[in-house]
Amino acid sequence: MNTQKIKIQFTLNNQETIITTYPMKRLIDVLRDDLHLTGTKEGCGEGECGACAVFINGELVNSCLVPIIQVDGTIVSTIENFASDFELDRIQESFINNNGAQCGICTPGMILASSALLMKNANPNEQEIRTNLAGNLCRCTGYNKILDSVKEASKLIRKK
């Protein structure tokens, strides 16, 4: 027997969004399949890799582990919200400058986790960066370039 679909209303990247779907549908599936925001990637689908990271009410979460019913009334921000039409975010710039991305699957999650860190600590040391990115797995670039990217982003942010 099918359960009833429900109406979910939330703010997504500064836009009011309404969707009608099953309450336990994963946020990542709503973002990618229903709303065609494919910047958020799915890696493991079980909260190990961090590729699907988004912000809900300003907190970093794995969108593969959030049922859409828990998104009702919240403010969601994804990687698509980082760059404007004219300018990249400073973290994105730093990842490009330092070759912090290779295949790119982990990159949106890495950038969101970096952003979550830099918002609470604009000048993290290497250990703090490592700890804060521990939930984000990369299988190709290697982590050194990602660490360099975050360090440069930290400098750029403090300069402004």
Next chain:
Amino acid sequence: MHISSINVYDAKNIHDVLNLLDKEPGRWSILAGGTDIMVQLDLGTWQAPNLINIWGISDLSGIRINKNEIEIGALSTFSEIINHPIIKKEFPMLIEAAMLTGSIAIQNRGTIGGNIMNASPAADTPPALLAYGAEIELTSKNEVRRLFYKDFHINYKLMRINQDEILTKIILPRTSNKTIDFYQKVGTRAAHSISKACIAVRLTMDKKTITDIKIGLGAVAPMPIRVYMTEDLLKGNKLSMDLIDQAILQIASEIHPIDDIRSNKAYRLRVAINLLRNFLKGLL
């Protein structure tokens, strides 16, 4: 089970939850932060078709500091616990355990109540709660009762909770005694791994005599456990190499580790012994 077959009741407050559990005991499962249920749902192993969504119910979250105890709402996230200055000062092992639970994205979502109710023998916070002598509060429509957390887990995923009850609080007793805490988890990597073995100890000492000790362990039995006989052997005695050797023999007979994908029986036994021995030797 496919998401189209999962029926979710969106509870607005604790009374909603208690009424439903009272009306249809056994029919409903609780959905808190979702970090365990969502994984099982995606893997196809989740079998319970009726969920009560409690995420966002303010009656169930929040940390309250009383004179003699700290009450942690069951819906408090690991991040909320990590960022609490008084818990950090008085119950550092709980902070350490919370910081070792998953990643930051998990800590922002996972709840301490969910960690207890998911009842994984390898969960990180239960050993710390056991070593601190925590109590839990279980609430039904007609009753609020307290239970020592050490008595809650009976066997693998089997707990002393009635079908009309929900876990509402975790209570930590405050102390003004000078205590020594020791928490260590052994996993495959430093961050974001599931325990192969985990130990939490709180003790008090008078000169070199152990006056009180509680030892909580994870991933060495079908549930998080205390090792009472090892505690009794150490309690009231002057710490010596001989006493440590006796304690090691005792703990080896008191735990029941298993072989599984993360480790094996022999390794877990050795690790548990080494963790306790190294800690106690450091106090000599």
